[in-house]
Structures are given as C-alpha cells and as structure tokens.
Amino acid sequence: xxxxxxxxxxxxxxxxxxxxxxxxxxxxxxxxxxxxxxxxxxxxxxxxxxxxxxxxxxxxxxxxxxxxxxxxxxxxxxxxxxxxxxxxxxxxxxxxxxxxxxxxxxxxxxxxxxx
Amino acid sequence: xxxxxxxxxxxxxxxxxxxxxxxxxxxxxxxxxxxxxxxxxxxxxxxxxxxxxxxxxxxxxxxxxxxxxxxxxxxxxxxxxxxxxxxxxxxxxxxxxxxxxxxxxxxxx
Numbered sequence: 001x002x003x004x005x006x007x008x009x010x011x012x013x014x015x016x017x018x019x020x021x022x023x024x025x026x027x028x029x030x031x032x033x034x035x036x037x038x039x040x041x042x043x044x045x046x047x048x049x050x051x052x053x054x055x056x057x058x059x060x061x062x063x064x065x066x067x068x069x070x071x072x073x074x075x076x077x078x079x080x081x082x083x084x085x086x087x088x089x090x091x092x093x094x095x096x097x098x099x100x101x102x103x104x105x106x107x108x109x110x111x112x113x114x115x
Numbered sequence: 116x117x118x119x120x121x122x123x124x125x126x127x128x129x130x131x132x133x134x135x136x137x138x139x140x141x142x143x144x145x146x147x148x149x150x151x152x153x154x155x156x157x158x159x160x161x162x163x164x165x166x167x168x169x170x171x172x173x174x175x176x177x178x179x180x181x182x183x184x185x186x187x188x189x190x191x192x193x194x195x196x197x198x199x200x201x202x203x204x205x206x207x208x209x210x211x212x213x214x215x216x217x218x219x220x221x222x223x224x
Contacts, residue, residue: 040123042202042214043158059211090157102146102206106157 003027004107006091012113019078021110023091031094032074033104034058034066036087043090049074081114088112117141119205119215126221127193135188135201135218143208144181149188150202152217158202162188190220198222 004025013019025032031050035043045058047066055066063085065077078085091107119139127133139147146165150158162177164170164186170177176189190197200217207213 040216042119042216043204044214045212102148102163102212103160104148104150104158106159108157 004091004093004105006089006107006110008110009108010111010113012115013078013081014115015082017081019081019112019114021076021078021089021091021112023074023076023107024072025074025091025093025105025107026072027093027095027105028071029093029095029105030071031096032068033092033094034064034074034076035090035092036060036085037090037109038087046076046089081112083114086112086114117207117213119203119213121201121203121215121218123216124219124221126223129193129195129222129224131193132189132191133193133197133220133222135190135203135220137186137188137203137215139184139186139203139205139213139215141184141205141207141213145206145208145210147179147186147206148204149175149177149186150204151199152202153199161201193222195222195224 007022033048034046044060046064049055049068067075089110092104094104148163149161152158164177164179179186200219202217203215205213
C-alpha cells in the first residue's frame with residue numbers, strides 16, 4: 001500500500017481562487033515536505049514540518065501556506081492561485097533531517113493547472 | 116551561490132552502462148542522495164553517500180569525491196526500464212537539501 005498519498009491527483013483552478021492540496025502518510029514519520037516541480041526543473045521546497053501544529057518556510061514559501069494538524073496529515077494552501085503556480089506538487093515524508101535516515105518518501109504528485 | 120549541477124540529458128545503449136554526473140558547490144556538506152524519477156511519477160530513493168569512494172549497490176553504484184564536489188551514479192547492464200530522470204540532492208552545512216534539475220537518461224535498444 002502507498003505510504004504517502006495525495007489528493008487530488010489533478011486539479012484545474014481559476015486565477016484568484018483558493019486551492020487546498022492534501023497529503024497523508026502512514027510511515028509514522030515526523031518530517032513532511034511540500035515541493036513543486038516545474039517541467040525540466042528540479043524540486044523546490046515550499047514548506048516543511050517536523051511536528052504537528054507547526055510548519056516552517058522552505059525556499060519558495062511566497063503565495064503558499066501550510067497546515068499540519070496531525071503527524072499523518074500535511075496540507076498546502078494557495079489562498080489566491082496565480083498562473084505562475086501551475087506545476088506538479090509533491091508531498092514527501094522522512095524519518096529524520098539529515099544523515100542516513102534522510103530518505104524521502106514521495107507521494108504520487110498533484111498536477112495543478114491554474115487558468 | 117550554492118548549486119547542484121547535472122547534465123540535462125544522457126543517452127546510452129541497452130546492455131551497456133551509463134554514468135550520470137553531479138557537481139555541487141555548497142556551504143558545507145552533509146551527504147548526497149540520488150533519486151530515480153520515471154516520467155509522470157514521483158522520485159524514488161536510490162542511494163545515499165557521505166564518505167569518499169565508490170559504494171556498490173549492484174545494478175547501481177555511487178561515487179563521491181568531496182574535495183572535488185563531484186558524484187556520479189553508475190548504472191550497469193542497462194535495461195530499457197532504466198530510462199528515467201536521475202536527481203542528485205545535496206545536504207549543506209545547515210542541513211538544507213539542494214536539488215539538481217535531474218538528468219534524463221535515454222536508453223536505446
């Protein structure tokens with residue numbers, strides 16, 4: 001069974017609308033991450049969390065909010081979606097920050113198209 | 116500034132080998148990871164190295180030279196299903212993970 005799941009798997013949103021992407025993990029991991037990937041580019045970290053009810057800014061947090069209501073769930077919120085936020089979004093979890101336990105387990109991704 | 120560089124594309128032939136290169140320039144070093152990402156799918160962890168030298172994991176081997184800021188992923192006895200993008204990611208001294216853009220490996224019969 002997939003240990004990291006995301007919903008929805010794809011979404012079409014209108015500019016200025018609100019979008020919520022959800023992630024659920026059954027790995028019992030403390031760390032969870034939200035990345036975006038643009039065609040032909042690497043992964044860029046938006047937000048991450050190492051404990052429930054707390055989130056941290058990543059490298060590109062502007063225009064995004066995150067919520068970690070429990071160890072298993074991590075959401076990414078786009079309050080006012082913009083064209084530039086069209087991308088594939090990946091959620092990931094890991095057991096630790098750094099070191100050999102730093103392996104990140106990714107969800108299947110959400111394709112977001114903002115029109 | 117900090118960066119992880121990978122060639123965009125690499126072509127090889129089924130049954131032979133491919134070496135995917137990664138060079139990095141970061142403030143400090145706390146390990147390097149390789150991930151495989153097939154088209155339309157999520158990245159999957161392959162290997163983690165933190166010490167210099169060659170780490171043999173069978174079909175995949177990983178080399179690291181910290182003094183040169185260089186790593187490669189070696190795939191032997193290539194199969195068509197090895198066609199994918201290979202991502203390199205480096206942890207810097209602040210444990211920030213810096214990702215390369217990935218190398219798309221194309222394998223011809």
